[in-house]
Amino acid sequence: MDVVALAGGVGAARFLRGLIRVVDPARVTAVVNTGDDLQLHGLHISPDLDTITYTLGGGVHPEQGWGRAGETVTVATELADRYGVEPWFTLGDRDLATHLFRTDALRSGEPLSSVTSRIARAWGLPIDLLPMTDDPVATVVTTDDGRELHFQRWWVQEGARPPVRSVQLRGGAASQPAPGVIDALLDADVVVLCPSNPVVSIGTILAVPGIRELLRRKPVVGISPIVGGRVVRGMADRLLPAEGVEVSCVGVATYYRDFLDAWVIDQADAQLADPIRALGIDVAVTDTIMRDAGVAADVAKTALALTR
Ligand code: FO1
Numbered sequence: 045m046d047v048v049a050l051a052g053g054v055g056a057a058r059f060l061r062g063l064i065r066v067v068d069p070a071r072v073t074a075v076v077n078t079g080d081d082l083q084l085h086g087l088h089i090s091p092d093l094d095t096i097t098y099t100l101g102g103g104v105h106p107e108q109g110w111g112r113a114g115e116t117v118t119v120a121t122e123l124a125d126r127y128g129v130e131p132w133f134t135l136g137d138r139d140l141a142t143h144l145f146r147t148d149a150l151r152s153g154e155p156l157s158s159v160t161s162r163i164a165r166a167w168g169l170p171i172d173l174l175p176m177t178d179d180p181v182a183t184v185v186t187t188d189d190g191r192e193l194h195f196q197r198w199w200v201q202e203g204a205r206p207p208v209r210s211v212q213l214r215g216g217a218a219s220q221p222a223p224g225v226i227d228a229l230l231d232a233d234v235v236v237l238c239p240s241n242p243v244v245s246i247g248t249i250l251a252v253p254g255i256r257e258l259l260r261r262k263p264v265v266g267i268s269p270i271v272g273g274r275v276v277r278g279m280a281d282r283l284l285p286a287e288g289v290e291v292s293c294v295g296v297a298t299y300y301r302d303f304l305d306a307w308v309i310d311q312a313d314a315q316l317a318d319p320i321r322a323l324g325i326d327v328a329v330t331d332t333i334m335r336d337a338g339v340a341a342d343v344a345k346t347a348l349a350l351t352r
Pocket of ligand 1: 110111
C-alpha cells in the first residue's frame, strides 16, 4: 500500500515513527511543511523537515522534539557572549552542520527537494522525504495590532502571545508542488494527515496550488491534533480561531471536510463521533496520545483500517 503523509513537525514525526511500523517504509512518502523555514545568520533552516529527519534518523532531542540529542551550544553562546547576538532562535552546534550543508547546496542552485533527499539519505531515513514546494514561501502571522511576523518570530520570539488576526503562506499562490509531490499523491492508495497544526502545517501544505484538489480524489484519513478541546502540543488553539474554526476535533474535521473521508479522534472525544459522522466522515475512537512508537503504530493501524 502506497501512503502519502502530510506532515508538519513534532506531532507528525512521532506519528511517522508508528506509521513505518505498520506500512513498508519504502512505500511511505512524507510531504512536509516548509512555511516554518527561515533565513538566520545567512543560513536556510527547515525546522519541520529537520524534526522528521532527526526523529526517524534517531538523532532528535527526545523531550524537545526538535534539534539534536546531546546537543551543545558553543557557537550560540559565543555569538551571545562575545558579539551580543541574542540567539532568539537557538541553533545547536550539530544542528548547524545541517544548515551549513543545506545552505551550501541551495546557494549552488540545488533545489530544496534535492538536498533534502541527500540529508535524508545521510540519516538513513527509510521513507521518501519531500518538501511541499521548492519555491520560497514563509508563514506570516498578522497580529491583532497589525504587525506582520514570520511564524517563528511569533511562535518562538514572542511566545505565541500576541493575538492573531490572520495567517497566510507568503509566496504560496505562486508556488508549485516540489518534484515528486503530485506523482506521490497520484500513486497513493491513501493519504494520511498527521496530527499536525491544521493552520500552519497542514493548512500551509494545502495552500500550495494543486494539492487540495488532488486530495478530493483520494481516500484521506487524518488524526485529530486536538483532544478534549485542547492542543496536545504547540499553539493550534491560538490559530484556529483566526480561521474561524472551533478548537475541537469536530472543528478541525469541518475545516478539512471538502476532502476528508475519515478521522481518528481520542477517547476523550468519543461523544463527538456522531456529529462528525453526520458530516459524512467515518470516525474511529482510540487512544491518540502518542507516548511511544507503539501507541503511534496503533494509531496508524486504526487510521489505515478506516480507509479500507
Ligand atoms: N523552538 C523554540 O521554542 N526555541 C528555539 O530556540 C528553537 C530553535 C530551533 C532551531 C532549529 C529547529 O529546527 C527548530 C527550532 N525550534 C525552536 C522549534 C521550531 O520553532 C519548531 O520546530 C517548528 O518550527 C514549529 O513546529
